[in-house]
Amino acid sequence: MAINGIQFQKGLSLPAFLRDYGTEEQCEALFIKAxxxxxxxxxxxxxxxxxxxxxxxxxxxQCGACRHQTS
Ligand SMILES: [Zn+2]
Incomplete structure (x- = not known):
């Protein structure tokens, strides 16, 4: 798993870390949200x-209306 800012936030206890970032899907969802x-x-x-x-x-x-693509 890549090292990034989300994984190294300060002040996050391990149980909270695992709860919030326990799965790659959750991590990905948080990244997208950010x-x-x-x-x-x-x-x-x-x-x-x-x-x-x-x-x-x-x-x-890809936009559902005009099909413009953005990354
Ligand atoms: Zn569009």
């Missing part, structure tokens, strides 16, 4: 829903 705090908003048309894709290591979203 990246997109208001959920997806298309930079092109402002639409609020997108499809998520993964291409190799890259994750990106």
């Amino acid at each position: 990246r997109l705090p208001d959920g997806f908003i298309c930079p092109c048309c402002g639409h609020g829903a997108a499809y998520e894709f993964k291409r190799r290591e890259l994750r990106y979203w």
Whole structure:
């Protein structure tokens, strides 16, 4: 698992750490939440829903309305 800021927050006890970041899915969800705090908003048309894709290591979203892609 990659070293990043989320894993090394100070003041987090181990049980709390495991509860909040115990699975890769939870970690990923938190990362996405940090990246997109208001959920997806298309930079092109402002639409609020997108499809998520993964291409190799890259994750990106395609707008459900105009199909604009953003990573
Ligand atoms: Zn759009």
